[in-house]
Structures are given as C-alpha cells and as structure tokens.
Amino acid sequence: MSYRTEPPYSHGSVPKTAVVLINLGTPNAPTASAVRPYLREFLSDPRVVEIPRAIWWFILNLIILPFRSGKSAKKYASIWTNEGSPLKVHTEKQAKLLRGYLGARGHEVRVEYAMRYGSPSVPQVLRQLKADGCERILVLPAYPQYSATTTASIFDAIFKHYAQERNVPELRFIKHYHDHDAYIRALQKSVLAHWDMSGRPDKLVMSFHGVPKRTLLLGDPYHCECHKTARLLAKELGLTQDQYLVTFQSRFGKAEWLQPYTAPTVKKLAQEGVQRIDVICPGFTSDCLETLEEIAMEVRHDFLQAGGKDFNYIACLNEDDAWIKALSQIAELHMIGWPTILSPAMRAEREAQAQISKADAMRLGASE
Numbered sequence: 001m002s003y004r005t006e007p008p009y010s011h012g013s014v015p016k017t018a019v020v021l022i023n024l025g026t027p028n029a030p031t032a033s034a035v036r037p038y039l040r041e042f043l044s045d046p047r048v049v050e051i052p053r054a055i056w057w058f059i060l061n062l063i064i065l066p067f068r069s070g071k072s073a074k075k076y077a078s079i080w081t082n083e084g085s086p087l088k089v090h091t092e093k094q095a096k097l098l099r100g101y102l103g104a105r106g107h108e109v110r111v112e113y114a115m116r117y118g119s120p121s122v123p124q125v126l127r128q129l130k131a132d133g134c135e136r137i138l139v140l141p142a143y144p145q146y147s148a149t150t151t152a153s154i155f156d157a158i159f160k161h162y163a164q165e166r167n168v169p170e171l172r173f174i175k176h177y178h179d180h181d182a183y184i185r186a187l188q189k190s191v192l193a194h195w196d197m198s199g200r201p202d203k204l205v206m207s208f209h210g211v212p213k214r215t216l217l218l219g220d221p222y223h224c225e226c227h228k229t230a231r232l233l234a235k236e237l238g239l240t241q242d243q244y245l246v247t248f249q250s251r252f253g254k255a256e257w258l259q260p261y262t263a264p265t266v267k268k269l270a271q272e273g274v275q276r277i278d279v280i281c282p283g284f285t286s287d288c289l290e291t292l293e294e295i296a297m298e299v300r301h302d303f304l305q306a307g308g309k310d311f312n313y314i315a316c317l318n319e320d321d322a323w324i325k326a327l328s329q330i331a332e333l334h335m336i337g338w339p340t341i342l343s344p345a346m347r348a349e350r351e352a353q354a355q356i357s358k359a360d361a362m363r364l365g366a367s368e
C-alpha cells in the first residue's frame with residue numbers, strides 16, 4: 001500500500017468543513033484535440049460504458065475517438081462562450097453563489113466545485129482541501145436524479161482518491177434530490193416566469209438525459225427518479241397528464257435507451273398538429289452541450305421542419321436565485337450535526353490553533 005504524504009497533524013484544531021459541488025466535466029476548448037482526451041476519460045469509465053474492457057478499448061480508440069472528437073468539437077464551438085464552456089462557467093458561478101449564500105446564513109464552510117472528467121479534477125480539489133485542513137467533506141453531485149452512470153461514478157472518484165490517504169476526512173454523500181421541495185419549486189418558478197413572458201404552450205416537454213434501457217432493467221432508479229421529478233413539477237404547475245410529456249435525449253451508441261426519445265417525439269407532435277411546445281431539461285442543472293446544442297438548436301430545427309410553429313427552450317436553473325437557495329437547503333440538510341455555525345468560543349479556539357500551527361511551521365522550518 002503506498003500512501004500519499006500527509007500534511008503535519010495539528011493537535012486539537014477545529015475541523016473545517018467543505019462542500020464540493022461536482023459536475024460531469026467538459027473539454028478545455030472546443031477543438032478536436034481538447035475534446036478527444038475528455039471523451040477518452042469519460043467514455044473509459046466502466047460506470048458509463050459497461051461493454052467488456054478489451055472489446056471497448058478497440059471500439060473507443062479505433063472508431064469513437066477518431067470520428068466523434070471532431071464532430072463533437074464543432075458542436076461545442078457552436079455553444080462556447082467568451083468565458084468558456086457553459087457547463088463549467090455555470091458550475092463555477094453556482095459554487096461561488098452557494099458559498100456566499102451559506103456564509104450569509106452563518107455557516108463557516110468552504111464551497112468548491114470539481115469535474116468528474118476534465119478539470120478541476122476531483123483529486124486536485126480534494127488535495128487542496130486536505131492541505132487547507134478540511135476534515136469534513138460533503139459531496140454534492142450536480143445531478144438531482146441518481147444514476148450509476150453519473151452519481152455513483154462521482155462516488156467512485158472520491159473513494160479512489162481516499163484509498164491512498166491515511167487520514168481520511170469525515171465524508172458525506174448526497175445521493176439525489178430529485179424530489180426535494182426547493183428544487184421542484186425552483187423549476188416551477190422558472191417555467192412560470194417563462195410563461196408570464198411568452199404565454200403557455202400546447203405541451204410542455206420535460207426532456208431528461210437518457211441511459212441504456214438495460215440499466216433500468218438491472219435496477220438503476222434513474223428512470224423512476226426522472227418520472228418523479230416530472231410528476232412533482234407538473235403537479236406544482238397544475239398540469240393535467242395530457243399537457244406535458246417526459247422524454248429522454250442524447251442517445252449514445254446502438255443499444256436501446258430509455259424511451260420515448262426526445263427528437264422523434266417532438267417531430268411526431270408537430271406532425272400531429274401541435275403548434276407550440278416548450279421544452280425544459282430538469283435533470284440538467286447547468287446549461288451545456290446537451291441542452292444548448294441538442295435541444296435548443298437540433299430539436300428546435302426538427303420540430304419546426306416537421307411543421308411546428310413555435311418552439312421555446314426554457315433555460316436550466318444555472319444561477320437562478322431559487323436554485324441557489326435550494327442547493328443551500330440541500331447542503332444544510334446534509335450538514336446537520338456538523339459544527340459549521342461556530343460559537344464565539346470555537347472561533348477563538350480556531351484562531352488560537354491557527355497561531356500555534358503557524359508557530360509550529362516556523363519552528364519546523366527553522367530546524368531544517
């Protein structure tokens with residue numbers, strides 16, 4: 001067993017707490033050479049693709065990466081902003097806002113963000129938190145609905161990192177918040193704000209990222225959690241069953257994925273004479289390639305080509321105030337029992353410990 005070197009242990013220090021918001025990840029640039037390593041890391045994850053490793057290695061390296069990297073890069077280029085990839089830009093802003101929100105509520109917590117694939121990587125962020133003395137870590141995936149392909153893969157990355165540490169911090173993992181009241185109400189508020197501006201559609205389409213159908217049959221609760229989110233949102237909006245539908249997008253590969261698929265469904269709606277649809281993607285908490293390009297560009301085009309008249313994409317929650325508030329409530333719920341709101345005595349003790357650690361460090365430095 002080879003352990004990473006630990007920072008010097010400091011007696012009696014008040015443990016610091018950190019919340020780490022973790023999203024999927026995104027390439028560093030909208031170019032084939034940047035998309036390729038990102039896709040390699042993502043699609044090499046056995047949680048994402050369950051095909052036997054040796055067979056998959058050939059398919060990935062000889063077929064998928066050479067062809068998909070350039071194609072995907074062009075798509076990324078169509079949504080890239082001056083600040084970078086939308087997924088990263090929104091996640092970073094969410095972490096900053098959450099830090100401010102929790103701070104304003106009196107919590108002394110670090111809030112950082114990390115990406116499961118790409119950067120800032122999970123190990124990079126966890127190393128920094130260890131160096132800064134964080135002894136309690138709350139892992140907050142950016143996915144409201146649990147799936148082995150996403151949430152569990154984040155958990156794997158955390159376990160893998162700490163497998164090489166002696167002094168493992170106290171860890172808590174948020175599995176899902178697909179039915180959390182504040183999340184549902186943030187979604188409801190965003191739909192109502194859209195309808196206040198633009199009127200109501202004939203149908204509201206709630207499109208979730210797909211996964212292979214096989215994963216549902218093998219016990220992954222993702223499909224049920226997506227449907228529960230949709231049902232709760234429809235209830236909050238007062239929609240009857242014929243006023244909304246649930247679809248699954250972003251199919252990858254040849255196997256059957258969760259149905260109904262988003263693109264053929266909206267085409268069919270247009271062909272049946274539905275004039276206006278609004279599409280929301282409640283499973284994506286930040287706008288990204290899959291919402292801005294696939295839904296707001298490709299699916300819009302499909303709907304209008306098939307005879308639809310009016311297509312509205314309702315943006316993800318991104319930096320929405322009600323959403324940041326929801327995130328803070330979800331984090332607070334999972335931090336119960338952790339002393340994040342410090343008493344004056346604890347604060348004084350922390351100050352004193354910081355002074356002692358500083359003096360220790362200087363003494364150690366001087367004796368070397």
Ligand SMILES: C=CC1=C(C)c2cc3[nH]c(cc4nc(cc5[nH]c(cc1n2)c(C)c5CCC(=O)O)C(CCC(=O)O)=C4C)c(C)c3C=C
Pocket residue numbers: 024025026027047048049068072085087143147149150209210211212250252283284287288289290
């Ligand atoms: C919201 C949850 C997500 C699930 C579940 C999910 C499963 C899943 N995805 C792929 C393959 C790809 N997904 C890609 C992009 C992508 N996926 C999600 C989220 C979920 N994926 C997001 C937020 C994004 C966008 C990232 C961004 O940079 O904006 C891609 C890359 C893009 C492309 O080349 O099309 C792939 C590939 C699989 C195979 C899978 C479950 C088995």
Ligand SMILES: [Fe+2]
Pocket residue numbers: 209250
């Ligand atoms: Fe995906």
Ligand SMILES: [Fe+2]
Pocket residue numbers: 250289290294
């Ligand atoms: Fe896609």
